[in-house]
Amino acid sequence: MVTAAATAHRMRDYKNYCDKKRAANSDCAIYMGKMGMAHWTRTYFKGERYNIMTSNIAEQLNNALVEGRSSPIVELVMFIQGMMTRWFSARRKKSERHRGLMTVEVDKVMIKSMALVSGSKINSVSSGSSQIVGKFGGYDSVVLNQKKCSCKYLDNMKIPCGHAMLAANNLAVRYNTLVQDRSLEGNVCRGDQSNW
Incomplete structure (x- = not known):
């Protein structure tokens, strides 16, 4: 919970x-x-958190280094170099095989989001706004030109939620135009960075 x-x-x-x-x-x-x-919490955080819910990346790296941690320093550095080389090589190969407009991970998230809203109905409100009525009667409002959805997923993650993709389909808008380029925004966190 x-x-x-x-x-x-x-x-x-x-x-x-x-x-x-x-x-x-x-x-x-x-x-x-x-x-x-x-x-x-994501709801009270004033910055842009995206999917990063921890400020302690060092713990994750420590976990990856458990195997080599007891080695002498030179061997540890070689272990880290080998691990990083494998990671970057695997990611490069994966990206070379990918033919989509977005990254592999963004594509996966979007496919999962679309599956969550299957069976929903779309009501056009205006030229850029839609209301998505879910299977169980709940509804969400989407404003595509502002890249906003009342579910807040699109607003927070900068990746289209299922509601936004349904609205985009209805208005003949390409999904990749809804993915916000994070590199244009500067820092990942624009809130209180002292909490990092």
Whole structure:
């Protein structure tokens, strides 16, 4: 429930998960509340978090280096060089095989997002706005020219959610125009960088 609350895109979803968390374990809810919401939730963070929910990349690298950590320093450096060479080579080969307009990972995310909204209906509101009515009656509003969706996924991740792709299909807009180029935005985080 903590992970679901932390990664929620919409405030109402965040509050729903927090209510469930509070009911299951009030001590956990108090502890998480004392931390400050901007430190651990996507909804309260003022910067651009994308899919990065941790500021401790060193822990991930340490985990990758477990095997070589007990080696002498020269061997450790050679181990790191070999590991990085394998990673970059594998990624280069993967990118050379890919023929899409977006990266392999973005394509995967978009396919998964589209599957989540299958069976939804599209109502055109204006030339750039649509309302997507889901299978169970819920709805989301999409404004394509502003790259915004009420589910907040497109706003936060800068990758089209299923709602945005349905609206794009309806208005004959190409998906790749909805993917925001992060390199043009400068820093990944424009919020309080002292929390990193």
